[in-house]
Amino acid sequence: MEKQSPFLFHYQFQFEDDNTINYQIALDPRTLSLIPDDRRHKPQDWTRLNYKQCSNCPLDIDSHPFCPIAVNIMELVETFKDVLSYHNCTVVCETGDRTYSKNTSIMEGLSAIFGVIMATSDCPIMNFLKPMARFHLPFSSVEETTVRTASIYLLGQYFRHKDQPDIKMDFKPLENHYAQVKLVNEGIIKRISSVSKQDADKNAVVTLHSLSLFLSMEIDYSLSSLEYIFIAPNIKA
Secondary structure, eight states: OOOOOOEEEEEEEEOTTSOEEEEEEEEOTTTOOBOOOTTOOOOOGGGBTTSSOOTTOOOOTTTOSBOHHHHHHHHHHHHHTTOOTTOEEEEEEEESSOEEEEEEEHHHHHHHHHHHHHHHSOOTTTGGGHHHHHTOOTTOOHHHHHHHHHHHHHHHHHHHHHHOTTOOOSSHHHHHHHHHHHHHHHHHHHHHHTTOSSSHHHHHHHHHHHHHHHHHHHHHTTTGGGHHHHSOTTOOO
16 A cells, blocks of 8 residues: 555745744645654753643643643744744745635744644643544634534444444534543643743633534534524525
């Protein structure tokens, strides 16, 4: 069988002074786990598992001395720790299929990258988000993210149903997942806040945190904000 190439996302931040910052994400095509960069630096103390450890962390320090998410976001945090979140730039994301570009804040660009890294760092709490990362959509709106989250979750349930016929097709498990994600986001924000002088990287995770809270609320309200799309008069079953 021919070996499949990694899934690649290449981000570039283009600033008004013509400086650029490049960052590449590579995902294992089989496991959808982040492939570590061989050039990354030695993990810093703030990435240790027991440093401001998430309240719901299921990992043990003997087998996991470092937080998998913290280690993987370390380079980004160190790069942007002195940057204000509201500074504007052009963020370009190149994938194997297409290129996305947006004039936006540094915070929004970072938020997109953090979202992929946190989902693919093999944190047990975040692993359910790996399929979302595989079909990463940079700069997606809240409505787009809601549709993608619900659709990918239901598709996953469909495949699980083949081996577990009694599995339910409701959103309760997804709601429970996001309740746990909330605690992970809070833990990561505490870590970043302890090392960042400015707020770009911290607010990038705050943005993800706010989005997860919104998704939890939407799921609790049976995704009512999306109902209009599917009951429009011109859509036939």
